[in-house]
């Protein structure tokens with residue numbers, strides 16, 4: 001059997017544009033390509049995507065591969081599994097990286113099964129072991145309580161990369177590289193079922209992932225009303241409100257606002273945590289914040305250990321004066 | 333409707349972080365003393381979804397788990413929630429299996445049970461958080477698959493399943509038999525009833541060894557694993573926390589705002 005060679009990233013096209021994860025995958029891919037001294041390929045699926053494919057060359061791909069197909073969210077994942085598996089069979093890469101996105105988390109496990117290898121999902125670090133040349137895949141495990149580094153012993157080594165865990169590649173429009181369309185035909189029998197609808201709930205205001213300031217509330221808020229104060233502070237600071245699992249379980253706020261391992265992964269400049277104990281599953285989603293501030297009435301709450309600033313106290317008594325002073329400072 | 337739910341026992345994910353220890357040399361998690369393992373919360377939610385489907389459609393819920401001593405507890409827990417039946421898949425040769433081998437072991441048991449419309453799994457196990465097994469079972473059984481389900485209902489053409497996406501959801505109709513992995517958006521799993529606990533405690537959960545389901549020993553265990561653990565550690569997340577004090581909460585609050593301003597955070 002021919003040796004697998006090269007790094008292939010599976011980029012994503014959303015509304016005709018390169019999704020942000022693609023530049024991050026290329027950022028990670030470029031590093032691996034230098035470490036392994038093997039070429040970097042970028043695979044894109046979409047309609048009329050020559051131009052975006054060209055962008056991946058600027059972002060560091062040595063070669064771009066395009067497959068004509070619908071957007072991921074407009075199709076059955078089965079189609080993407082079949083297309084990417086066929087592309088991998090043709091290209092025989094040694095490393096395949098997808099985003100830990102709607103697409104990657106669904107496709108990677110079955111892609112691995114089809115290619116008789118395995119996949120390591122939700123990686124936050126990827127590097128090449130200088131000794132063995134194997135891909136070291138670092139990811140949180142045990143709900144964020146621990147960090148594991150996995151090595152895949154079969155080929156290709158498939159990983160998904162958590163969004164915003166590496167620097168995005170920077171564009172250099174002078175780079176050149178070829179764009180190769182891959183004609184892949186998927187048998188009808190590979191598609192089991194049909195898509196009925198795709199529903200996108202529009203978020204009002206700033207997305208949690210994009211927010212520079214997040215005021216997050218947990219079980220300690222005690223009910224939906226308490227969040228008024230958090231919203232007031234968030235809008236004052238030009239940020240938005242997030243929650244832990246508890247307010248969602250209690251039905252105070254929707255799960256779409258949940259931050260953590262199974263919710264959103266955020267990394268604001270300022271994270272103000274109010275009435276939150278600091279469980280690892282929550283911290284897994286916000287520990288990348290630059291500055292963490294905790295307001296909690298329990299001095300032993302775990303979150304204090306992972307914060308830069310803290311007040312031990314009842315948020316109901318702390319918040320009004322805090323909001324007042326922030327307003328004063330911001331207007332001066 | 334015949335539903336098979338795959339469950340796993342895990343270290344209680346709700347233990348305080350200070351109790352969580354790893355032995356980096358042996359690359360193992362050191363289970364804290366006196367804290368019994370629990371059914372993986374996502375698997376309990378898979379049982380929950382199975383029970384809701386059964387309440388509407390009727391049918392039978394069979395629970396499967398792979399594990400050694402005490403693994404029957406996860407099956408019994410599911411039975412105490414309302415599942416009908418269960419099996420433990422246990423054999424020395426399973427030791428050290430990775431997700432692919434686990435999926436193979438479970439698929440062979442599903443095939444032995446034979447009549448099924450739906451296999452449910454949790455979206456991931458709260459220990460290694462791999463999120464692979466359900467998808468691979470679908471691949472090895474050759475069934476349809478929907479991952480990250482928040483809801484499922486029976487329709488004429490099969491099963492209508494809503495899949496959670498980052499910004500909403502997708503709805504699919506897939507033919508049965510199907511494999512569906514269940515996300516926490518399904519909602520909280522019901523607690524076992526008193527009666528359920530009593531009847532589950534009395535049950536003997538049959539154990540199937542590798543030979544009972546026709547498992548090829550060369551495809552399971554640590555020798556067959558496609559990935560190896562290279563390192564395991566506890567991440568350093570601690571920060572130096574400056575606790576802001578004051579005569580009154582309001583005073584502390586005012587000082588905090590000033591400190592954040594000084595630090596350039598606001």
Ligand SMILES: Cc1cc2nc3c(=O)[nH]c(=O)nc-3n(C[C@H](O)[C@H](O)[C@H](O)COP(=O)(O)OP(=O)(O)OC[C@H]3O[C@@H](n4cnc5c(N)ncnc54)[C@H](O)[C@@H]3O)c2cc1C
Pocket residue numbers: 143217218219220221243244245246247258259260261262263274275276277278279280281282285295296297298301313314315316345346373374458
């Ligand atoms: C498999 C799994 C996955 C999970 N995924 C996630 C996830 O993605 N995101 C997530 O957030 N959680 C997740 N969880 C849940 C997580 O383990 C914790 O249970 C949850 O984060 C706790 O939320 P909390 O800190 O808001 O609530 P609690 O633990 O109830 O803490 C409330 C805090 O508020 C304080 N408090 C109470 N009243 C006041 C007051 N008046 N003023 C100030 N402070 C007050 C208390 O001292 C306490 O520290 C998951 C759990 C499991 C098992």
